[in-house]
Amino acid sequence: MREWARAVRPGLPDHSGLCEHATMKDVVIALDQGTTSSRALAVDRAGKVVAGAQREFPQSYPKAGWVEHDPRQILESQLAVMDEVLAQTGGARAIGITNQRETTVLWDRATGEAVHPAIVWQDRRTDWICASLEPHAARFAERTGLRLDPYFSGTKLRWLLDHVPGARERAEAGELAFGTVDSWLVWHLTGGRHHLTDASNASRTLMFDIHRQCWDDELLELLGIPAPVLPEVVDSSGVVAETESGIPIAGIAGDQHAALFGQRCTEPGMAKNTYGTGCFLLMQTGREAVRSKNQLLTTVAWRIGGEVNYALEGSIFIAGALVQWLRDEMGIIATSAEVDDRAAEVEDSGGLVIVPAFAGLGAPHWDPKARGLAIGMTRGTNRSHFCRAALESIAFQSAELVRCMEKDSGRAMDELRVDGGATRGELLMQIQADLLGTPVVRPGNVETTAMGAAFLAGLGVGFWESLDEIEFEKEVRFEPSGSEISTRWRNWNRAVELAKGWG
DSSP states (O other), rough: HHHHHHHHHHTOOOOHHHHHHOOSSSSSEEEEEEEEEEEEEEEEEEEEEEEEEEEEOOOHHHHHHHHOHHHHHHHHHHHHHHHHEEEEHOOOSSSEEEEEEEEEEEEEETTOSSSSSOOOOOOOTTTHHHHHTTHHHHHHHHHSOOOOTTHHHHHHHHHHHHHHHHHHHHHHHHEEEEEEEEHHHHHTTTTTTOOOOEHHTTTTTSSEETTTTOOOHHHHHHHHHHHGGOEEEOOOOEEEEEESSEEEEEEEHHHHHHHHHTTTTOSTTTTTEEESSEEEEEEEEEEEEOOOOOOOEEEEEEEETEEEEEEEEESSOOOOOOOOHHTTTOOSSSTTTTHHHTTSSSOOOOOOEEEETTTBBBBTTTTTTTOOOEOOHHHHHHHHHHHHHHHHHHHHHHHHHHHHHHHTTTTSSOOEEESGGGGGGGHHHHHHHHHHSEEEEEEEEOHHHHHHHHHHHHHHTSSSSSSSGGGOOOOOOEEOOOOOOOHHHHHHHHHHHTTTTOO
């Protein structure tokens, strides 16, 4: 099968002989396929990262509100970093996969080639499809835990079937395969032998009944999706396939679910927030699928041994991407790391508020027509104020979600566990603690998304019997300073209302 795969994907590195000719190392490998880059990490029995590699890949914005990726570039970048890590370790006991969620790929089963660019989770082109389904919103919410929003995969797949010539007929005939990025990777890692996804990724599609744990025929009919195009749904931990070189694929989870697991939020009431391209706050609710009254989502946290754990989730579309905007489009900073130093040059934002609704607003507002704005400028507003306001924007959006989650759960958070690249910024973490009035806890290793995938895979092959065997790095706590925040909250709320309804 490898010859077939390389024939349709020329130029990919060939790692098929690595495990046959090298001594197997005592590690598991996590493949972390994100929105802007692909990475791979090797984790040993002590839970230490012993090898790693990362590659960015291009972003495409063909129209206002549209965001696309080239599925081939996703695949090539992920295979390349996996090969780098395998070359360092000489092999692995298992592979775990975690991925940007909701991003939708449709490909030809015969050739393995995508029939259209991947439609990224941030993409808003299916707003009109969601509006047409609004009479059925309650049914979708009850069965999937989700809102009718362009964020999710189901309407993206509907768009592809309607707009790619011949796609609907070919899908009905079983010639095409749909998947989120995990499915796309598994298909190619296994030489086209396995078309599958895990329950956490399936729960983000608008097509999966999270209570009965199956694709829902009635929702498929409403969306106009033929069942033959869908993947098999499997557990998040446990061997589900093998790569062509014989490495078990033993863990799969959407990135935020993997981060929740990587943060050891294994008991109801524990919560984490990941600061990446967007921000995603999840609270574990155990075996109960809690229905939100405050505009949050109910989702599958993970499924292990056939048993489901659920979570409440709040999704912010633009967080770290705002810093990239300051760097790439505005030229206010030269590097993303510079934002913290610039922001620290001023005591506050000087009244400037940035609402980064570049792709609409997610939870708890759910307004796809909202657009970004910067308001409150004076003649003295400078680039340092913009940097400070950007950090405050990330923290305000996250604090809104914490307030909603506390109302839904009926309990105040004792602490908020945080992860993701942006949490390396000390100032952002302190701003977050101040706005919450709650300690913010950062782990020693902030790449908990990849670590969660590694843990799921390792547990799936008995590499670890439980997470208690793993020695975690020392945490850093940020305590609230007690600074006055009421005026800043008032200004933030006013700015959010002004950002709504522009599209």
